[in-house]
Amino acid sequence: MKTNIEKLEDKYLVTLEGELDTAAAAEVEKALQPLYTSNGLDVIIDCENLEYIASSGLRILISILKGAKAGGSKVVLKNMNEDIKSVFKLTGFINIFEVE
Amino acid sequence: MNKLKKYILSLRKLKGLLIFIVAVLMLVLIAEVRNRYTRNIVEENLEKHAEMELTLKAILIKSTLRSAEDVLNNHIWHIRENLSHPDSVSSAVARMISLGHNLRGGTVAFVPNYYPSKGELFEPYVQQTGDSLVSMQIAGKNHDYTQLDFYKEAIALDDAVWVDPYVDNEGAQEFVTSYSRPVRDGSGALAGVAGIDLSLEWLSDTLNSRHIYPSSFLLVLTEGGEPIIRPSEEQVSREIPDEIIRLINDSTVARQASTTGRSMALDFDIKGREGCVYYSNMRGEPHWQVAVVCYDDEVYGPLLRLRFRLTLLSLLALAILLFMIDRFARNEKKLKRKTLEQERTRGELRIANNIQQALLPTTEESQAIIEDVCVEGRLIPAKEVGGDLYNAFVRDEKLFFCIGDVSGKGIPSALIMAITQALFRNVASHESNPAQIMKQLNEMACRNNKGNIFVTLFIGVLDLPTGHLRYCNAGHEKPILVDQHSLLEVNPNLPIGLFEDFSYEMQSITLKPGSALFLYTDGLTEARNAKGKLLGRERVLQWVSECGTTDPKQLLETVIEEVKQFSENTEQSDDLTLLALRYTPSQEQEVLSEELILHNDVKEVEALGPFIKQIAEKLGVEKSLTSKLRLAVEEAVVNVMEYAYPSGKTGEVNIRATSNGQKLKFIISDSGTPFNPTEVSAADTTLSAEERPVGGLGILLVRELMDSINYERIDGKNVLTLSKNYKTK
Numbered sequence: 001m002k003t004n005i006e007k008l009e010d011k012y013l014v015t016l017e018g019e020l021d022t023a024a025a026a027e028v029e030k031a032l033q034p035l036y037t038s039n040g041l042d043v044i045i046d047c048e049n050l051e052y053i054a055s056s057g058l059r060i061l062i063s064i065l066k067g068a069k070a071g072g073s074k075v076v077l078k079n080m081n082e083d084i085k086s087v088f089k090l091t092g093f094i095n096i097f098e099v100e
Numbered sequence: 101m102n103k104l105k106k107y108i109l110s111l112r113k114l115k116g117l118l119i120f121i122v123a124v125l126m127l128v129l130i131a132e133v134r135n136r137y138t139r140n141i142v143e144e145n146l147e148k149h150a151e152m153e154l155t156l157k158a159i160l161i162k163s164t165l166r167s168a169e170d171v172l173n174n175h176i177w178h179i180r181e182n183l184s185h186p187d188s189v190s191s192a193v194a195r196m197i198s199l200g201h202n203l204r205g206g207t208v209a210f211v212p213n214y215y216p217s218k219g220e221l222f223e224p225y226v227q228q229t230g231d232s233l234v235s236m237q238i239a240g241k242n243h244d245y246t247q248l249d250f251y252k253e254a255i256a257l258d259d260a261v262w263v264d265p266y267v268d269n270e271g272a273q274e275f276v277t278s279y280s281r282p283v284r285d286g287s288g289a290l291a292g293v294a295g296i297d298l299s300l301e302w303l304s305d306t307l308n309s310r311h312i313y314p315s316s317f318l319l320v321l322t323e324g325g326e327p328i329i330r331p332s333e334e335q336v337s338r339e340i341p342d343e344i345i346r347l348i349n350d351s352t353v354a355r356q357a358s359t360t361g362r363s364m365a366l367d368f369d370i371k372g373r374e375g376c377v378y379y380s381n382m383r384g385e386p387h388w389q390v391a392v393v394c395y396d397d398e399v400y401g402p403l404l405r406l407r408f409r410l411t412l413l414s415l416l417a418l419a420i421l422l423f424m425i426d427r428f429a430r431n432e433k434k435l436k437r438k439t440l441e442q443e444r445t446r447g448e449l450r451i452a453n454n455i456q457q458a459l460l461p462t463t464e465e466s467q468a469i470i471e472d473v474c475v476e477g478r479l480i481p482a483k484e485v486g487g488d489l490y491n492a493f494v495r496d497e498k499l500f501f502c503i504g505d506v507s508g509k510g511i512p513s514a515l516i517m518a519i520t521q522a523l524f525r526n527v528a529s530h531e532s533n534p535a536q537i538m539k540q541l542n543e544m545a546c547r548n549n550k551g552n553i554f555v556t557l558f559i560g561v562l563d564l565p566t567g568h569l570r571y572c573n574a575g576h577e578k579p580i581l582v583d584q585h586s587l588l589e590v591n592p593n594l595p596i597g598l599f600e601d602f603s604y605e606m607q608s609i610t611l612k613p614g615s616a617l618f619l620y621t622d623g624l625t626e627a628r629n630a631k632g633k634l635l636g637r638e639r640v641l642q643w644v645s646e647c648g649t650t651d652p653k654q655l656l657e658t659v660i661e662e663v664k665q666f667s668e669n670t671e672q673s674d675d676l677t678l679l680a681l682r683y684t685p686s687q688e689q690e691v692l693s694e695e696l697i698l699h700n701d702v703k704e705v706e707a708l709g710p711f712i713k714q715i716a717e718k719l720g721v722e723k724s725l726t727s728k729l730r731l732a733v734e735e736a737v738v739n740v741m742e743y744a745y746p747s748g749k750t751g752e753v754n755i756r757a758t759s760n761g762q763k764l765k766f767i768i769s770d771s772g773t774p775f776n777p778t779e780v781s782a783a784d785t786t787l788s789a790e791e792r793p794v795g796g797l798g799i800l801l802v803r804e805l806m807d808s809i810n811y812e813r814i815d816g817k818n819v820l821t822l823s824k825n826y827k828t829k
Contacts, residue, residue, distance in 0.1 A: 022738045023706040052709070052727060054734050055797040083727045090804045091797060092785025 003031040011042040017049040025056035035064045040071040048079035053087060065097060074098055116425040123421050127414045138403055146399055149312050150378035151363050153392050157307055157318055158382045161390070164202065168279055168298050169260065171200045176283060179208055179294055183285045186215045190224040190235040197228050197296070204228060204276050204299045208283060209245040210292035221245065238270040250280040254293045258282055262386040265300055265328045275300045277328065304329040313398040317341070323387040325349040343370050344377055344393060373397070453481065456514055459521045461492055471686050472564040473499050476652035477679040478660065480672070487513025488621050488675035489521045496778045497564045497810030497821065500528040503679045504557035504576065505621040516553050520545070530779050532811065534559040534572035535606035538596065542574070542604065545597035554597035558619060563812050565821060567611040567683055572604050577625065582616040582655065585645035616650035616682040623676035630668050652680035692718060692759040697752055698737065700745040708734050715757050719764065721826045732805040732822055733766050735798035736777065744772025744818055766822040775818055776811045
């Protein structure tokens with residue numbers, strides 16, 4: 001599981017690659033820690049190469065979303081594959097994140 | 101519609117009025133007929149009375165006159181003997197007069213110059229006043245008897261004669277009538293006329309002494325209509341007799357009466373007082389008329405009084421009738437209102453029954469729910485709504501079923517039934533332990549149980565993969581194990597709704613494939629036949645055992661038919677509820693069986709990806725489903741690791757995958773503390789980001805991704821089974 005964070009002037013660009021399963025969750029959580037307080041910057045997450053996500057991964061995303069909302073910014077998920085999107089649909093996350 | 105109603109209402113009111121009017125008319129008619137009839141009777145009686153009165157008075161008058169005649173006729177010889185001595189004539193007359201006390205006087209009026217010594221006119225007269233007799237000679241210038249009727253008529257007729265009454269100023273000195281006859285001396289020459297005066301006052305007193313009616317009075321008239329006898333002025337004021345005499349004299353009827361001798365009647369109205377006078381002519385000399393006067397008020401007085409009393413009675417009867425009609429009308433109204441209310445209640449009960457039937461599982465739900473079990477239930481209420489209940493539904497590869505009986509009948513029981521029914525479904529949707537379900541239902545039933553209504557209930561949870569039946573009884577009838585011809589071993593416990601802290605025990609048994617269970621309420625065992633004999637549990641056991649089938653539908657139909665025959669046409673006294681289920685697990689041919697053992701460390705879930713991929717490849721599962729299977733299994737396993745094993749405690753999680761070529765099953769077992777993930781409530785997907793709790797996502801995903809999940813605690817292990825049919829989309 002690979003994660004990459006790029007901080008621009010007005011936003012974070014995040015890339016998630018591989019399988020975000022429960023085993024990987026702890027590590028990813030640590031890596032994405034800075035995003036929990038995004039200080040008003042939008043968070044753009046590219047999911048093009050994200051192959052799998054478990055509920056522990058979803059919990060990380062919701063923590064980021066709560067932080068962003070508190071700062072008045074948004075979280076955008078880009079390029080999700082159909083499997084991931086169906087998980088978002090099942091959990092209702094499709095309604096609370098901005099999905100492109 | 102409204103107009104019609106009003107019209108009918110007014111008709112109803114009119115009905116009472118009509119009865120009243122008819123009653124009034126009938127009473128009036130009866131009164132009229134009665135009045136006429138009684139009046140006729142009274143009139144007839146009066147006529148007879150009057151006739152009799154007239155006859156009697158005539159006889160009295162005649163006998164008086166006859167006795168007076170006799171006095172004169174019998175003493176005429178004595179007078180004749182004394183003719184030769186003019187002065188002794190008076191003593192002969194005196195002797196004669198003294199014989200009749202009603203005679204006022206007697207006389208002999210000699211033809212002029214009969215005794216030359218006595219002058220031209222000579223009439224010795226003897227007057228009787230009480231007992232004393234006074235003799236006098238009354239002839240003179242002022243009293244020329246030769247001009248008087250008694251003298252003239254007797255001589256003219258040369259026979260005895262009654263003279264019309266007159267006031268005799270000289271002799272009797274009162275109102276008298278005289279009887280006179282000629283007197284001849286020894287040589288046959290006419291000597292004079294002998295006469296007697298009869299006191300009419302005396303006669304009047306005698307005749308008027310008694311009458312048919314108090315105010316009635318008698319009149320005696322001469323042939324010419326002159327009054328002979330009339331009531332004294334003290335008795336009747338003068339003008340009334342005068343008027344009646346005038347009426348009689350004017351009436352042609354009276355004249356006819358006087359000639360025919362028949363009694364006649366004549367109505368009069370004098371000074372507003374009405375009455376009737378009856379006449380008849382006395383037969384023989386003198387030709388007097390006798391009349392009796394009767395007043396209507398006295399004749400018909402009693403009749404009027406009777407009429408008055410009867411009218412009062414009739415009015416009273418009418419008042420009573422009116423009161424009764426009013427009462428009847430009110431009662432009828434009350435009855436109508438009651439009937440309406442009853443109809444409405446019946447209507448409401450029918451609606452309640454529909455609602456209640458809707459609460460029961462639908463035919464589709466209760467029949468052949470899934471391939472592993474077949475269920476059939478039936479509720480036949482005694483009244484429109486009953487207090488019986490049953491339910492059966494499948495969740496997480498378990499059949500949850502119950503049967504119960506609320507104490508009492510009717511609407512209160514039906515309400516409790518509905519509540520219990522709903523609660524069972526609610527609680528069993530997240531709780532799988534029947535004793536726990538019972539406990540919760542009991543607590544809720546005890547809360548605010550003011551009516552002290554209790555419910556006997558049997559709850560069963562059949563694990564479909566294993567046939568493991570866990571059950572809890574709350575004072576309900578023991579179910580029958582159909583294929584074993586015996587009753588299920590059951591702790592009675594207490595019905596729910598009595599003691600909030602009662603602890604209900606769970607019991608369990610494993611059903612063999614093909615075995616069946618038959619449950620019922622006491623409406624079955626306590627059904628009665630026409631003789632009042634109870635059906636009894638033994639008979640039920642016998643029927644069920646001997647019916648030769650374990651098919652729930654056939655079983656119920658057989659029992660219902662038997663009950664009908666037993667009770668014949670006796671009215672069903674209690675709700676009758678039957679529930680039957682047969683356990684028929686599908687016999688599966690395993691085409692795959694793989695196993696993976698993990699320690700309770702989330703790091704190890706990495707191994708799940710390759711494990712599931714390998715299985716999916718073997719079975720030819722498409723990629724997107726494989727990913728879903730992996731996610732479901734991972735979530736379930738993580739759940740077990742987190743909850744079944746407290747932190748720091750090590751243990752294993754065993755994942756076994758099996759397939760029959762159609763369905764893929766993951767059986768996840770662990771030796772941790774009992775934990776049933778199916779009872780964890782899934783996350784609410786409709787909440788916003790801020791409101792989303794951290795937990796519940798895992799179980800939500802498992803439920804959504806798999807066809808079914810099933811938890812069982814078997815031999816000290818948590819066993820969670822996830823199933824998915826991978827052949828259909």
